[in-house]
């Protein structure tokens with residue numbers, strides 16, 4: 149399951165509208181999609197026309213109190229909208245839970261563990277986050293492999309990008325892994341000169357991390373959510389529907405792309421050498437064991453998506469950075485990690 153959190157601490161930049169319509173558009177491509185509303189404002193829940201009895205807050209509460217989840221509760225919380233589009237709703241109750249969570253040692257891992265325990269059979273899980281970088285958003289980031297950051301046309305959006313980068317580093321340091329980030333320009337007005345100029349600047353600054361799809365301003369998007377519908381149920385031929393369909397295809401592409409990266413190390417007498425990194429949770433796994441490719445060298449091809457990765461080699465109780473890669477950064481233990489940039 150590809151988990152994608154939709155984040156930005158700035159309010160009103162299009163997180164909810166994107167979460168809801170991207171989820172539905174992916175389901176129209178034949179994917180089974182779960183939308184999790186993780187915002188106490190519960191806008192995604194209302195946007196799909198649900199007044200919930202049970203919410204994500206119930207799951208989080210049950211998990212934090214009992215350390216497990218009953219199937220009966222999971223069944224109550226998981227709402228089927230269509231045969232491929234499901235939602236776990238939110239309610240204002242999440243706000244008070246946030247405080248309880250923040251006192252726990254495992255406060256960043258709750259959602260991640262819940263998703264693991266539920267062991268759901270979905271292609272995608274899209275998480276709509278609240279407009280802050282508090283404990284709920286951090287839970288979403290830790291649980292996700294990808295993050296989608298909607299950016300409105302405003303100077304403040306670019307300032308927010310810097311804060312997000314800091315958060316990402318924080319998660320990387322604590323969890324040894326962080327989601328790949330993609331930025332999405334939203335509420336774009338083609339006719340405004342300012343919008344066009346902004347687009348050029350954002351492209352310069354964010355480069356490959358900016359998705360090519362742009363979500364234009366479309367009044368039908370706003371109407372749809374106030375009617376408790378997705379754009380595809382409300383106005384399937386509108387610009388809004390076209391843009392979100394395009395976004396779903398691009399998300400399919402970027403999240404499915406895996407590039408094969410070759411790592412090679414010289415040496416004769418390794419009795420088993422492995423690559424360990426944030427792409428395999430720093431675990432010494434058999435499928436990451438290097439093969440002898442010449443009398444004095446060992447290699448491995450690993451599938452990686454676009455992003456920045458940290459890794460080391462491991463052999464006979466020793467961890468060390470890649471001697472043939474001069475891109476390194478300090479690790480948390482006074483040593484060095486090798487850095488790998490996959491473009």
Ligand SMILES: Nc1ncnc2c1ncn2[C@@H]1O[C@H](COP(=O)(O)OP(=O)(O)OP(=O)(O)O)[C@@H](O)[C@H]1O
Nearest residue numbers: 159160161162163164165279335364365366369370
């Ligand atoms: N492309 C668009 N065209 C027209 N209206 C839009 C568009 N995108 C968002 N809106 C409207 O802008 C408002 C904010 O959008 P949305 O609720 O998705 O933002 P948000 O980032 O989730 O906000 P919050 O931070 O409060 O959760 C909503 O009224 C929504 O209908």
Ligand SMILES: [Mg+2]
Nearest residue numbers: 163164187191
């Ligand atoms: Mg929202």
